[in-house]
Amino acid sequence: MWVKICGIGDVDMARRVAELRPDAIGLNFYPNSPRFVDPRMAERICRALPVDVEPVGVFVNEPAEDIARIAAHCGIRTVQLHGDEPPEDAARLGDAGLDVIRAWRVDAEALPRLADEIAAHRPLRLKAILVDARVAGQYGGSGQVAPWRELATVWEKDWPPLILAGGLTPRNVAEAVSATRPWGVDTASGVESSPGVKDLDQVRAFLAAARSA
Template identity: 40%
Template structure:
């Protein structure tokens, strides 16, 4: 089975177009005040519009109110809302009333035994203990947890290690951001192409 690939933290339409052409399944835009990848509403709308209807477009946040984030995702034409971190099951319910497709992002530090769908989420993203840090984490922690369903591996992935990570952790999908950058928040188009090729060619 081919691994689902999401390229996150995009800020410009041409980056989304390159990800699509490379064979990615999803792109993400980030609304988080402390992130070097944060976008304005107009920037996010332009990124989403560039690939709308041809690839999953995901709005990511860890500091907006859940309902506000869902309304923002809907307003810019995104397909999915990804809530990262502290959000409760009630927050997810409020978000889903506005945006039916909601993903949950967490880490093993926040959720010792995460399960896809626990919060009504369509998919679960497992990140490094410090999300967005680009740190590679110990995937052996996943071996005792029989994760099933649509879950994505994130944290420290790049073109050089993604195939091995897929073989070790057996995720449904992978998510990359800093691993395809030349500097924090600055995407490298060649790295996007190389990463997607490596992930799509990997075997779980």
Template identity: 40%
Template sequence: MKTRIKICGISRVEDALAAAEAGADAIGLVFYDPSPRAVSTELARIIADSVPAFVSVVGLFVNPDPAYVRQVTDQVSLDLLQFHGDESAAFCSQFDRRWIKAVRVQREEDVVAAFDRYAEAAGILVDAYDPQLYGGTGKSFDWRMIPKQRPLPLILAGGLNSDNVARAVAEVHPWAVDVSGGVEVRKGEKDLSRITAFINEVHRVDKTD
């Protein structure tokens, strides 16, 4: 199975193009002001419009006001919404867009419950738990807490980089992997060589699986 790859926290056109050229399946734009990778609606529109065909654009939100989500989706060509806060399934489903839900994992039961609670999602993203942060921690977690039975596609995030993503893919067999800080030179600024190394590692394991 091909493992899909999302490069998240894109804040520059050149980084979006670099990710696409390196073989990323999706890029992520962060619409959450406290994040150092947050983008304005205007910049997001410019970045999204630069992305070539067959590369998905994902908009990441954290406990947003519904009016703000609608404002963004009216102005930016987003293929998928990603909710990273404490949103309910009903909240996530109201925007006439496909969506994925992020879960900060403390125990296996968190993931099992998410599959049930967010059954209408296009996928469940599992990330490291931090009581202060909604993602972007740069930390990994114990992948043994991820259940083998998965009624929805599972997206693995949390502390991934070119040094550990091959092991992650081999052990977890996720539908997709999601990386942000692991391919940066500084927060919000991606590095082409790190993106390429990350993607090459994923493809290498896919070929040998």
């Protein structure tokens, strides 16, 4: 089970989380997020990570050219598009040599449209699709639970690998994994003591629960 701990904001926390060996950490470049990290700090974080913990850059509605530039500066090879970006942006980033995770925010109303969104991206060979909870005016990190069971009923086996997000915590991640059988899981607020501050005991418990499900 691939596990990403998202919203790492400084070098010390990156090192402490990396010691627990998630597969990846998320660096949030969305300025309106309480977990925002600027490129200079992100570059320092990336240099501090062990080789087996991958940094993933999370972007919301940034121009593809800016994403590629920031990724190159920081040494990031995988980027996550978490806004309303068109398929053309993912294509440009792929052409620039980056792996792309495309995120969609869904609720029961939006879930039926997911197939059309994925079909539009099918030629792009996405690394994975991340499904998060849809909350009006927010681009992730809300703590709202995604519709796991409903998602399991519509997910197609030939789609790109699924990363499940949306309100995942040490207490519910095993249930979510059992319901959807994703390739990976992603959490930010679910392992925090306050916005942007990771609780290492919760991170440890989340990793154990996700990988034992």
